[in-house]
Amino acid sequence: MKFFLKIIKDFPAYLWSGWGALASIFIFIACWDLGAQLYGELILPSPLKTFSTLYEMLQTEKVWREIIITTKRAFFGFLLSAIIGSVLGLIAGLFATASMMSRPIVTILMGMPPIAWIVLAMIWFGMSDNTIIFTIVVASFPLVFVGALQGTRTIEDDLKELNERKWVAWRT
Numbered sequence: 291m292k293f294f295l296k297i298i299k300d301f302p303a304y305l306w307s308g309w310g311a312l313a314s315i316f317i318f319i320a321c322w323d324l325g326a327q328l329y330g331e332l333i334l335p336s337p338l339k340t341f342s343t344l345y346e347m348l349q350t351e352k353v354w355r356e357i358i359i360t361t362k363r364a365f366f367g368f369l370l371s372a373i374i375g376s377v378l379g380l381i382a383g384l385f386a387t388a389s390m391m392s393r394p395i396v397t398i399l400m401g402m403p404p405i406a407w408i409v410l411a412m413i414w415f416g417m418s419d420n421t422i423i424f425t426i427v428v429a430s431f432p433l434v435f436v437g438a439l440q441g442t443r444t445i446e447d448d449l450k451e452l453n454e455r456k457w458v459a460w461r462t
Contacts, residue, residue, distance in 0.1 A: 363419055367426025374427070375434025382435070383442025392435070400432040 319337050326336040335343075347353045382389040407428045411421040 363422045364426060367423040368430060370423065371427045371430040371434050375431045376438045379435040379438025380442050383439040389439065392439075396432045396435055399428060404429045 322334070322337050326334045326339075331339065378388075378392065382392045404425060407425050408421070411424045411428075415421045415424060
């Protein structure tokens with residue numbers, strides 16, 4: 291009985307929980323349409339024109355091939371970033387010296403805008419898949435690295451001790 295009373299009591303919050311997000315999307319589209327009316331189609335195409343053009347584009351095979359190529363590039367870039375960032379972040383989280391040494395490099399990577407990396411990657415790799423993959427790795431690496439570093443630092447001491455015991459038992 292208490293369960294049903296709680297549901298009835300919390301029902302207004304439940305009812306409105308998803309509507310706020312949906313309402314914000316509609317407000318965004320309304321503002322977009324207002325901007326299109328004020329500035330004209332040349333400056334800001336209307337949502338209707340944009341969505342109808344998108345629908346037409348998605349009917350062609352060429353666009354789907356490009357979407358697949360882009361998805362592969364993004365996947366490989368994020369995969370590399372996740373592997374490299376997690377391993378190096380774990381090392382930096384476990385060893386204070388590695389953390390101190392990596393701080394300036396990560397600060398530079400986070401502070402440099404991705405557009406600068408794109409230009410450098412185009413000079414270094416030319417117009418190839420490596421340019422895009424490199425840019426994705428460089429742009430996402432600091433976030434993965436810092437997440438792994440902070441996650442490693444927040445491991446409880448009991449878990450560290452347990453892990454050390456397992457490591458010693460495994461080596462012997």
